[in-house]
Amino acid sequence: MSEPVSKPSHRPARNTKVMNRFDITSRLVAKLKNEEAVIGGIGNTNFDLWAAGRRPQNFYMLGSMGLAFPIALGVALAQPERRVFALEGDGSLLMQIGCLSTIAMLAPKNLCMIVMDNGVYQITGAQPTPAAAVSDIVAIAAGCGLADSAWAADEEDFERLVDQSLSASGPMLIGVRIDDRPGVGTTRRDPVQIRERFMMGLGVRQAL
Amino acid sequence: MAPAEKPMSSRKSHQPTSDRKALDGKTSGEKAPHEQAWHDVVLETFKRNDIRLIPYVPDRVLTTLIRTLHADPFFTTFPTAREEEAVGIVSGAWMGGMRGAVLMQTSGFATLANVLASLAVPYQIPLIMLVSERGTLGEFNYGQSLVCHTMRPVLDSLAMEHHTATRLDEFEFVVDRSIKQAVATQAPVALILSPLLTGGKVFEQ
Numbered sequence: 001m002s003e004p005v006s007k008p009s010h011r012p013a014r015n016t017k018v019m020n021r022f023d024i025t026s027r028l029v030a031k032l033k034n035e036e037a038v039i040g041g042i043g044n045t046n047f048d049l050w051a052a053g054r055r056p057q058n059f060y061m062l063g064s065m066g067l068a069f070p071i072a073l074g075v076a077l078a079q080p081e082r083r084v085f086a087l088e089g090d091g092s093l094l095m096q097i098g099c100l101s102t103i104a105m106l107a108p109k110n111l112c113m114i115v116m117d118n119g120v121y122q123i124t125g126a127q128p129t130p131a132a133a134v135s136d137i138v139a140i141a142a143g144c145g146l147a148d149s150a151w152a153a154d155e156e157d158f159e160r161l162v163d164q165s166l167s168a169s170g171p172m173l174i175g176v177r178i179d180d181r182p183g184v185g186t187t188r189r190d191p192v193q194i195r196e197r198f199m200m201g202l203g204v205r206q207a208l
Numbered sequence: 209m210a211p212a213e214k215p216m217s218s219r220k221s222h223q224p225t226s227d228r229k230a231l232d233g234k235t236s237g238e239k240a241p242h243e244q245a246w247h248d249v250v251l252e253t254f255k256r257n258d259i260r261l262i263p264y265v266p267d268r269v270l271t272t273l274i275r276t277l278h279a280d281p282f283f284t285t286f287p288t289a290r291e292e293e294a295v296g297i298v299s300g301a302w303m304g305g306m307r308g309a310v311l312m313q314t315s316g317f318a319t320l321a322n323v324l325a326s327l328a329v330p331y332q333i334p335l336i337m338l339v340s341e342r343g344t345l346g347e348f349n350y351g352q353s354l355v356c357h358t359m360r361p362v363l364d365s366l367a368m369e370h371h372t373a374t375r376l377d378e379f380e381f382v383v384d385r386s387i388k389q390a391v392a393t394q395a396p397v398a399l400i401l402s403p404l405l406t407g408g409k410v411f412e413q
Contacts, residue, residue, distance in 0.1 A: 064326045065322075067323065074308070099290075102288050106286060199303050
């Protein structure tokens with residue numbers, strides 16, 4: 001077989017700007033005023049969440065590729081009054097695409113999913129994903145029953161969609177086309193401290 | 209597997225109470241009026257321990273348990289596409305203050321090594337798993353029997369607590385104590401439901 005030739009530029013034409021993960025993550029975090037939970041998927045996705053400013057309500061994944069949305073779903077079910085955001089890469093989501101049907105079935109009002117789509121496994125050397133040249137993740141989400149799924153056309157549109165999600169009455173999915181720049185920071189790999197701090201941030205635990 | 213059937217009265221006179229319960233549970237799944245089926249024990253022990261969120265990938269042996277969980281509004285019971293996904297969901301829910309447990313079959317457990325090693329164990333999450341054991345004691349599918357042999361080595365390699373439930377008279381103790389230990393020690397536990405307890409799934413011609 002020949003080498004896959006797909007690059008972001010070869011993907012189906014979309015009227016969407018190529019944005020930057022750190023910038024988009026920073027814009028999201030700046031909008032969070034009510035201790036909203038944020039789950040950062042494996043790799044660069046949570047590196048940029050880390051770099052955008054530590055919050056006690058952030059959870060950083062250090063493995064379990066593909067589980068940002070399921071973990072966020074669990075938080076959303078446990079705390080229906082809290083808004084929950086999940087940040088996931090396109091390659092990660094491909095590993096657990098079935099979770100979109102589960103989320104559509106349960107339809108939590110307080111869950112907003114953000115897919116950072118650069119079409120590549122950036123952290124392993126920017127190899128294209130199998131979906132890169134042929135699949136539309138927002139269309140897949142809509143097909144899974146997540147009717148409120150949309151590509152962000154640009155940064156302003158992304159912020160508008162986030163505002164909308166903060167008072168949404170059902171789950172939302174926002175697709176963001178991003179460049180292939182690596183994450184800005186590096187999450188400190190201390191899983192127990194990450195989990196403990198997150199639980200304190202959610203009001204489930206008190207510090208010792 | 210089933211001992212020669214005797215009239216109930218005769219068995220009663222020869223067996224201690226606890227043995228009789230276990231035999232009744234493992235031979236036919238039928239129960240005397242005063243005792244519960246294994247799946248009722250699970251439901252009530254979950255309830256007593258405030259375990260409310262039950263994502264599952266179904267298995268034939270779990271059918272009645274899944275049906276009764278769905279029918280009870282105390283529980284939020286739903287299917288997931290993969291077992292890994294269910295582990296993510298109950299992990300998130302636990303961090304948010306809600307307890308859960310995942311139901312699956314042996315072959316589903318075999319998909320979990322990565323999430324156990326990278327989420328449940330290192331983040332110290334009291335993940336509670338009920339695994340219906342296929343692949344042994346009358347298995348008819350060689351693939352199931354092979355995958356069953358991978359289960360306990362994976363659990364042992366991660367130093368995870370696990371118990372194989374074979375007897376109805378011990379079952380509540382095993383389920384209740386395992387849940388409490390998982391929560392107290394913040395460590396995952398797998399409860400393996402042996403065909404000796406459930407009757408298992410047998411080849412029907």
